[in-house]
Amino acid sequence: AQKITQTQPGMFVQEKEAVTLDCTYDTSDPSYGLFWYKQPSSGEMIFLIYQGSYDQQNATEGRYSLNFQKARKSANLVISASQLGDSAMYFCAMRIRDSGYALNFGKGTSLLVTP
Amino acid sequence: GAGVSQSPSNKVTEKGKDVELRCDPISGHTALYWYRQSLGQGLEFLIYFQGNSAPDKSGLPSDRFSAERTGGSVSTLTIQRTQQEDSAVYLCASSSLSWAGELFFGEGSRLTVL
Numbered sequence: 001a002q003k004i005t006q007t008q009p010g011m012f013v014q015e016k017e018a019v020t021l022d023c024t025y026d027t028s029d030p031s032y033g034l035f036w037y038k039q040p041s042s043g044e045m046i047f048l049i050y051q052g053s054y055d056q057q058n059a060t061e062g063r064y065s066l067n068f069q070k071a072r073k074s075a076n077l078v079i080s081a082s083q084l085g086d087s088a089m090y091f092c093a094m095r096i097r098d099s100g101y102a103l104n105f106g107k108g109t110s111l112l113v114t115p
Numbered sequence: 116g117a118g119v120s121q122s123p124s125n126k127v128t129e130k131g132k133d134v135e136l137r138c139d140p141i142s143g144h145t146a147l148y149w150y151r152q153s154l155g156q157g158l159e160f161l162i163y164f165q166g167n168s169a170p171d172k173s174g175l176p177s178d179r180f181s182a183e184r185t186g187g188s189v190s191t192l193t194i195q196r197t198q199q200e201d202s203a204v205y206l207c208a209s210s211s212l213s214w215a216g217e218l219f220f221g222e223g224s225r226l227t228v229l
Binding site for chain 1: 148160204210215218
């Protein structure tokens with residue numbers, strides 16, 4: 001069975017600093033995709049970034065980058081130059097080939113950006 | 116439509132009643148997903164559809180829960196004989212059948228069972 005683990009229930013970061021949100025996963029399937037979503041207090045789910053298991057380079061999208069360490073089965077999200085609007089819940093999710101297109105989510109990390 | 120549409124946005128019901136939650140996905144999206152999110156918790160996978168068929172029903176919590184999708188479009192999640200523990204936000208999402216295709220979520224249906 002696949003499993004996504006986010007060990008940090010809550011994180012604080014000061015505005016303009018960088019922050020890393022941890023995500024580890026467990027699967028025996030060699031084909032998988034990893035996603036990060038942001039959920040502000042408004043409740044909407046916002047897609048941030050994707051990394052495929054065969055991708056050679058770490059994914060980047062603007063201020064978001066994914067620190068993909070395949071051997072360690074980790075896919076940490078790095079947010080550079082934090083902004084107050086980054087305060088939200090962040091969810092890591094995984095899709096594995098054998099399970100079709102379903103995404104399984106971790107329990108999330110709550111990030112608070114302080115002035 | 117432009118995005119995933121869910122209705123109702125809020126539903127309050129009495130224990131034991133049946134409820135239906137509706138999801139209208141993004142036009143052209145073949146895959147449709149239902150998740151449940153309890154207060155302050157993560158997303159619990161319920162079911163997903165490829166077209167009108169559901170390859171994976173493993174997440175449905177009990178036989179009181181069922182879902183269908185017709186015409187490769189609208190989906191309905193039905194909860195029979197609701198219980199208080201069913202209270203949650205039910206999120207619907209859709210995606211293309213691209214491996215890297217992200218899920219686009221609706222705003223959710225908040226269900227409160229009294």
